[in-house]
Amino acid sequence: MSDVAIATPLTELVGVRHPIVQTGMGWVAGPRLVSAAANAGALGILASATMTLEQLRSAVREVKSRTDAPFGVNLRADASDATDRVQILLDEGVKVASFALAPNRELIVRLKAAGVIVIPSIGARRHAEKVAAWGADAVVVQGGEGGGHTGSVATTVLLPQVVDAVDIPVIAAGGFHDGRGLVAALAYGAAGVAMGTRFLLTSDSTVPDAVKARYLTATVQDVTVTTQVDGLPHRMLRTELVDSLERSGRTAALLRALRHAAAFKRESGMSWTGMVRDGLAMKHGKELSWSQVLLAANIPMMLKAAMVDGRPDLGVMASGQVAGLIDDLPSCAELVDRVMAEAHATLQRLPSAQ
Incomplete structure (x- = not known):
């Protein structure tokens, strides 16, 4: 020390x-x-x-x-x-x-x-x-x-x-x-x-090492802010997946969020009632629309895909700009x-x- x-x-x-x-x-x-x-x-x-x-x-x-x-x-x-x-x-x-x-x-x-x-x-x-x-x-x-x-x-x-x-x-x-x-x-x-x-x-x-390697090769310009994952400004590495999310339409994003909400329900053991209560709290606390609340279901499972499963092609990688250094x-x-x-x-x- x-x-x-x-x-x-x-x-x-x-x-x-x-x-x-x-x-x-x-x-x-x-x-x-x-x-x-x-x-x-x-x-x-x-x-x-x-x-x-x-x-x-x-x-x-x-x-x-x-x-x-x-x-x-x-x-x-x-x-x-x-x-x-x-x-x-x-x-x-x-x-x-x-x-x-x-x-x-x-x-x-x-x-x-x-x-x-x-x-x-x-x-x-x-x-x-x-x-x-x-x-x-x-x-x-x-x-x-x-x-x-x-x-x-x-x-x-x-x-x-x-x-x-x-x-x-x-x-x-x-x-x-x-x-x-x-x-x-x-x-x-x-x-x-x-x-x-x-x-x-x-x-x-x-x-996982493969995900760390993606961070280590990133430049400052490779770290971006997008609202297409959960409807709120989110800083992450720019990847092919992020580019595709930004090109996708609203309907596709909401359908994807529904799938991820169901996956997070299984992962966390939460009930649908509990998830709705959390959604109501989030909606009130941040003054979000219901579509934004639904999009927020993307985050836990898309982060897990990269940070736990080692699949940067299927997940997102939250990152500060400092990753480029x-x-x-x-x-x-x-x-x-x-x-x-x-x-x-x-x-x-x-x-x-x-």
Whole structure:
């Protein structure tokens, strides 16, 4: 483990050695990656949205068997079984709860009453202000460079807005992969950085080798934003499949979404009633049309096709723009050590104030 350490409000809040977060990527951030990130001194986040309740409990216990370091679990605040998932975190003594969408006030209060640190991800200043007022302990701020569902405002514009707006630690996400980026984020006032694509492209990641190879050959121009997968802006690698999706008509897209919804029902064990409840929550929370809600059924199974089954020709590969700058597969320990060494060297090179 690196001898270089930088103490920030993030490291003090969650008790990790380094101000680095491995994000909760669906089908990717499983027990092996999370425990490797945690053992390297970063905050590993387990992705739970694609797990059943039983799989989530088992995954949490596996992480705990692999590491004594703090780690977190990422939850969907709008899921119909969100309260059941929160109870698993409480039962298993998970230290951090992160959220892809802003949790409601009641969830935050319940988690904090049990001593769990709450860290939502947000994409706008007003959302950060809202969750901070509700008692969130920190926020992850993802700019438009980030992978998966994303906004249009760059990290360098969004990050200082949020830092100036809230009094809780702010973690920068979107475009980070090395020590120079960490130093830049700290200079903006962030308490650390969160990285998804960079941790996906490690030897500890369970993503199939053929899929990792596609990421490693991508240029910055090969990472695009499309709305044709689920009706919302989604940043991913541009592939032949993405091109075909963008050429397909609305009817074909909806039929494909129906097939994927049925497949996800089988995979997750959810009932149609539960899926409809989740759809209603999503529709209300994001003001989506019913066709957009149906299109959202594409995402879990199309991600699984690539990230689990190793079929980039049949699935999609969520990706930050930073994939175009990554060309190797270090272990999590090697990656974190490298980032911290680069951060130290970068700080040493900065001119002294006169």
